[in-house]
């Protein structure tokens with residue numbers, strides 16, 4: 001299995017693309033990048049691509065890969081000072097009856113430092129950026 005990781009880092013905006021042997025390795029590398037920066041963003045677009053294909057077997061494989069990546073990042077992060085945020089700007093992978101984006105609610109999963117404080121502020125996707133900006137300002 002091969003996973004592609006793209007991360008945008010601050011304060012010096014950088015974009016990195018890597019090729020890893022496993023999704024877990026990509027997650028471990030994501031944790032390494034996050035430890036070096038105030039904010040690290042990973043766009044994991046393979047779930048979107050899987051949703052557009054509406055192929056349940058492919059979707060299951062991609063979701064398993066995403067799970068491995070998240071697990072690698074979680075296990076390699078210092079969760080006492082790192083917050084992992086997992087969310088999406090739309091649904092589509094959850095509904096194999098359509099190849100389009102859906103208007104279904106999407107979860108926001110928070111793992112690690114400050115998760116309760118941030119969770120209490122997240123009621124819509126538009127709440128995420130201000131909550132994270134406040135967290136970064138501390």
Ligand SMILES: [Zn+2]
Nearest residue numbers: 048049052101
């Ligand atoms: Zn899409």
